[in-house]
Amino acid sequence: MSLTTTYKLDKPYYYECFDESLPYSKGAKPKYFLLLLLVCLGLFSIYAMDDHYLGTFLIMVGVLECVAFYYRRPWWVTRQMFSRASGSQVTLEFTDEAISSSNHYKNHTLTWSEITAITKTPRGYLIHHKHGMQYISSSVLTDDMLDFINKKATQ
CATH class of the missing domain: 2.30.29 (PH-domain like)
Incomplete structure (x- = not known):
């Protein structure tokens, strides 16, 4: 058949x-542990090590991770639309x-x-x-x- x-x-x-x-993928929830780790390391770098550049960089990577999570749907669809197969008949x-x-x-x-x-x-x-x-x-x-x-x- x-x-x-x-x-x-x-x-x-x-x-x-x-x-x-x-709902069935690993990306359904934010990476809370990673975000907390980046912010804590950033604050540690700023206050304990007195390295403002490294601390700011780590905190900004955490912010970037939040933005990436928020915009994951349009980003994924845009990547698929740029693929060769986009628009083709399956x-x-x-x-x-x-x-x-x-x-x-x-x-x-x-x-x-x-x-x-x-x-x-x-x-x-x-x-x-x-x-x-x-x-x-x-x-x-x-x-x-x-x-x-x-x-x-x-x-």
Whole structure:
């Protein structure tokens, strides 16, 4: 059995990928320990070592980390939009052996044995494997594909 669909890698799709994957990723929470460490080392450098340049630098790195956390969504989407694959059509195929995706720039296949878990999110599915996660939006899948994924997820 082979089920095939196509979709476009555009900005709304990337935003959906980020939003649906974030709660399951390591970047969902700020790095509080790192921020506290940078500020403490910065204050120690300023007051105990009397090195204002090093202290200011460490505190500013902490501020930069806060800014990076705050703007992580638009930064990730912008990086994806600058990739070669942005704007291309992706062909997604489900077979009994694997999930395959291909466009002009890359072909990727995940066998069902490589998949460790399938998580249903409000707008799609997260496919977990040993190298990370892949997101598939329900909006690009047909009813037969949704049934097929649900059946594979319960096996």
